[in-house]
Structures are given as C-alpha cells and as structure tokens.
Amino acid sequence: MDTPPPAGNGAHNGKRGRARAMVKVSPYMVIPSRVGGFSLYLKQGDRLVLYAEKGELFTEEHKQRLGLLGVDHLYVRTEDYALFTRYLQDNILEILDDESIPVGERARVWSDATTSLAREAFDRSLPAPVDKRRFQRIHKLITDSLRFLSREDALKELARFIREGEELFQHGVGVMVLTVTTLCSFMKEDSDLIVAVGMGALLHDIGKLELPPEIFAKKFETLSRADKDLVKSHPALGVGVCSALPLPQETLQCILFHHEREDGLGYPSGSTGAMLPSYVRALALCNEYDNLTRGRTERRLTPFEALVRIKSMRSAFDMDMLRRLIEVLAKADLTS
Structure with a gap:
C-alpha cells in the first residue's frame, strides 16, 4: 500500500514501528466522536506507520480516509x-447497527469484543473471574448484540470466527451464539429472557474452573467413578461460582441444567424434558452440537454428521428444538 497522506489529527508520518507485537484489527471499528485509548497503525510493507495517537479523538475524516485508502486492516x-x-465492548451497539459496514466486518468486530470478555471470565489466574463489573459488561454486550445475532446473515459470518478452539471460553461463545440465534427464531420479542439465557450459555461451564483441568482432557467414559462424579459436579459448582452475582433465575437454570436430558438420564438432577424450560432444552442441544463440531480436526464432526448423531439420540434431546436449530443453520448455509 502507498504511504497514506496526512489524516488531519490522525496522521503521524515518520513515527514507525516494526510489524511485531501487534494485533490485526478491523478498520471499521473507528467511530467518529469516540476517543481511542490505544494507538492505531497502518502497515507499509514490513513496517508500521502510526495513524492515530493513543487518546486521540476519532473524526469522520479518519473513517472516510481509511475507506478511500482501501485499508483492509489496522x-x-x-x-x-x-x-x-x-x-469495542463500549461501542458495540453502534458498530453492529451501522448498515454501511459489511456484515462480515461487523461479525469480526463482535468476535474480537466478545472473545476478549469471555476469555477474562474464564481466566483461572484471577481470584474472581466473573465479578459484578464483568457480569455487567457481559449483560450489556449480549443486550447490545441481540438484534445483530437475530439476523440470518450474521450467523454465517460469525461461524468463521467462533468455530475454532478448545478453550472453555471459546466453547462458551459458540454455545451462546447458537442458543441465542435458535431462541430468536421463535421468541424474539422476549429480549430480557434471551439475554438472561445468553449469559447462562456463555457461562455454562464456569464451574469447570473449580476442578483440575486434566480431568477434562480425558474421554469421560475412561474416567474413574470418582472422577466422573467430579465432572458431573461442575454445573452445581458453576452456580456456586456465580452465587454473589445478581444473575437472573433463567441464567442460573442454564448453568445448573445444561447437561440434563429429555429422558431424565442427564445430570445433576435427572430432570426430564417436561420439567425443563424450553430455553434450557435449547441450550442443552446447542451445547451438544458445539461439542461435536469443535475441537481437533481428527475428532471433529461436520455440521451434517453432528446433526445426524444428535438425531440418533432421539430420547436425549428435544426434537422440535433440533428442527429449529437445523432451520437456523440451514438459513445460514451451515448444515453441510
């Protein structure tokens, strides 16, 4: 790319840095009248040129000039x-609602914002990963994302960013997106409930932070009886982790019951489908689907294979909810 011309307050020609210790981000996250608490750089060959200084107010000229230059990444x-x-988290609603930004770029920005927040929530090094402040940020982000997640074209774009990785926080993001999009297909008007379930879906495995991580590296059927009991304790442990937070009842039910089954053979309570709210049945299904389609390539199923596997377990999952999930995936062209 040619050397960019001065960008008003945003050009700093001559200040350069090597293309290392840097993270690639979307140019569409520049919002006029917002201050960035970080410096932005443009890439020139193998060098980086400072474009906007930390603490600088973004202007409309910044945004327009990036478009004229055809900048793909900052x-x-x-x-x-x-x-x-x-x-991004503070300004996500404005970005997601901006129809001038391609849907794929909005999905990319959403993924950056959400993945970062989820990673913090599952950080084992923190004494209280999900504190009240972080809970409020999760609630706001899901609330601000709801309209975007209900779009049929959004899921297809988001799939490029959320399908990879085996970390707990990555699985949480994937299950949250699948659960919210499935619920939005038939209960879009109850936004408060969907937000509450979205939080429960994101945090459903938070109890695993209380257990030795090596237990979850093994196949469940190869574990000893004692270790199986430990694994089965993670939903209740998750509720305990979140006990100091002002979580809605629906969120706590999602965390506690996400491994229940229609036939009553799940855990921890052995409740049957008739005893479980529809949103819990949706979460249990989406959790299974994401588990089957996530992970290392050699053991990961394709979406089609995963749906066939779940169909064969008719007694375990709500088949009406499965039909809704298939419809959502099909509209996003994600069933093959």
Missing part, C-alpha cells in the same frame, strides 16, 4: 489490546 500494540477490546 494494527494495535499487544499491550494496548485490552484497551482496544474495551472500546
């Missing part, structure tokens, strides 16, 4: 990435 320093994702 860069932030690794040490500024937490500030960058916080900026």
